[in-house]
Amino acid sequence: MSNVVETVKELVEPILESHSFYLFDVEFVKENKSYYLRVYIDKPGGITIDDCVLVSDELSEKIDALPEDPIPEAYFLEVSSPGAERPLRNEKELKEAINEYIHVSLFKKLNGEKAYEGTLLSVNDDDIKLQINDAKQTVLEVPRELIAKSRLAIKF
Template sequence: MSNVVETVKELVEPILESHSFYLFDVEFVKENKSYYLRVYIDKPGGVTIDDCVLVSDELSEKIDALPEDPIPEAYFLEVSSPGAERPLRNDKELKEAVDQYIHVSLFKKLDNQKAYEGTLLKVDEESIELKLDDAKQTVIEVPRELIAKSRLAIKF
């Protein structure tokens, strides 16, 4: 399956570059009895449905034009944005999220909580700093080794 993902990445990158988009992720998964090829794209300011349709059409054409089908199974192609609550998967994405509202899930409790939401103030190798949305606007330091998952969050 990783060959499918790598092949699709190679095919989609030039399409995305020509439209000033960038690739967030590609996944090829089986859910129930169906296979899904999911391509997540983004651009500054976010992508539109028309952007997704454009990339889907161009990628479909490129896949169909290959002499040998890289995906022998029947599948559904989905091109979309990673979403407003996209995961922050690595150090680069965390640093780009400084000054944004995020959700952090922890492996174990910190101050009696396993999850926090707040504005990301600082990221370094050891920890992150969050300003919580409580009455005191508390700033907490979360050790990086405690972070199980982090993502952008929508503040209600």
């Protein structure tokens, strides 16, 4: 299955570059009895439905034009945005989220809690700083080794 993902990445990158989009992720998964090829794309300011349709059409044409089908199973192609609450998967994405509202899940409790939401103020090798939206506008230092997952969050 990783061969499918790599092939699709190679096919979709030039399409995305030509429209000033970028690739967030590609996955090829089986859910119940169906296969899904999911391509997550983004651009500054966000992706529209028309952007997804454009990339889906162009990618489908490229896949169909290959001499040998890289995906022998029947599958559904889904092109979408990674979403408003997209995961922050690596150092680069975490640093790009500075001044954004995020959610962090922890491996173990910190100050009695295993999850926090707040504005990401800074990122370094040892910790991240979050401004928590409590009455005091507390700045919380979260050790990096405690962070299980992080993602953008919607502030209510």
